[in-house]
Amino acid sequence: MNCKCGRDAVYLRVQEGVHYCPACLSRQTERQFEKTISKGKMLEKNDTVAVGVSGGKDSMVLLHLMKKLSEKLPMKLIAVTVDEGIAGYRDRSIGAINEFVKAMDIEHQTFSFENEFDITIDNLVKNDPSIKSCTYCGVFRRTLLNKAAREVSATKLAVGHNLDDEAQSILMNVMRGDVTRMARLAKTSEHFVRRIKPMKNIPEKEIVAYAILNNIPYFDGECPNSFNNARRDVQALLNNMEQKYPGTKSNVISFYRKLPTLEEKGIIMRCAKCGEPSSHETCKACELLDKVGTK
Numbered sequence: 001m002n003c004k005c006g007r008d009a010v011y012l013r014v015q016e017g018v019h020y021c022p023a024c025l026s027r028q029t030e031r032q033f034e035k036t037i038s039k040g041k042m043l044e045k046n047d048t049v050a051v052g053v054s055g056g057k058d059s060m061v062l063l064h065l066m067k068k069l070s071e072k073l074p075m076k077l078i079a080v081t082v083d084e085g086i087a088g089y090r091d092r093s094i095g096a097i098n099e100f101v102k103a104m105d106i107e108h109q110t111f112s113f114e115n116e117f118d119i120t121i122d123n124l125v126k127n128d129p130s131i132k133s134c135t136y137c138g139v140f141r142r143t144l145l146n147k148a149a150r151e152v153s154a155t156k157l158a159v160g161h162n163l164d165d166e167a168q169s170i171l172m173n174v175m176r177g178d179v180t181r182m183a184r185l186a187k188t189s190e191h192f193v194r195r196i197k198p199m200k201n202i203p204e205k206e207i208v209a210y211a212i213l214n215n216i217p218y219f220d221g222e223c224p225n226s227f228n229n230a231r232r233d234v235q236a237l238l239n240n241m242e243q244k245y246p247g248t249k250s251n252v253i254s255f256y257r258k259l260p261t262l263e264e265k266g267i268i269m270r271c272a273k274c275g276e277p278s279s280h281e282t283c284k285a286c287e288l289l290d291k292v293g294t295k
């Protein structure tokens with residue numbers, strides 16, 4: 001099959017039945033990225049953008065696309081990484097990030113669970129092998145990324161969530177019956193550095209293709225605790241549905257976006273323990289830290 005431009009196609013967008021050659025696919029990804037930013041009014045000239053980088057494909061592609069965009073739209077970029085303390089996994093991905101940011105001449109700072117919360121995921125699992133490490137990891141990472149963004153004086157925090165991540169998050173919140181969390185996805189607050197997701201309309205497959213076609217290095221090792229992650233089951237479910245019923249993932253997202261935004265007046269306050277923004281008197285991170293007895 002041929003691409004619209006006449007060259008050999010390497011990729012098919014099943015939903016639309018459109019074939020792409022490597023060059024047109026890359027261009028389409030970049031266009032989608034810029035369109036999402038301008039439609040969502042995500043960036044302004046001279047923003048300082050903290051880019052959350054874990055070393056995986058999404059965040060490395062995000063950093064590459066942000067760097068490219070910064071040539072057109074002047075902004076300051078600072079890569080920020082959260083080190084959860086997972087030996088053999090995060091230390092190796094940080095190695096990959098260090099090389100990449102050096103090659104691209106981007107400032108990079110790492111923030112660790114150990115310094116901030118006095119814990120590591122490795123220790124949590126060692127002390128209690130049955131612990132749901134991903135719950136702790138996700139909550140602490142979110143809190144620390146927000147704090148990291150404030151510490152580097154960022155005006156925006158860019159994260160590499162793709163279309164698949166969006167659909168998974170929505171479905172997981174539905175399955176947990178977590179309406180507050182759904183509302184939080186749509187909400188902004190002065191206590192949070194505005195979190196932007198410029199890749200939220202790009203399917204995971206196209207991000208992998210973009211990384212390969214543009215020689216973007218990434219770490220694709222697997223976290224030793226990922227077997228314990230409910231998200232993986234939801235991911236498998238959505239992939240299966242998408243294959244049988246193309247468009248499922250986009251439909252989940254458009255269903256969510258059509259919901260009226262919940263009014264949550266006064267729901268964001270300061271955590272009584274650590275002062276971070278919270279929807280309860282004590283934030284989720286402090287609640288979990290209490291459970292594991294480190295604070």
Ligand code: SF4
Pocket residue numbers: 084121133134135137138223224225226229
């Ligand atoms: S799989 Fe779980 S423990 Fe590992 S990095 Fe992801 S959230 Fe953290």
Ligand SMILES: [Zn+2]
Pocket residue numbers: 003004005006007020021022023024025
């Ligand atoms: Zn083409």
Ligand SMILES: [Zn+2]
Pocket residue numbers: 271272273274275276282283284285286287
């Ligand atoms: Zn707290």
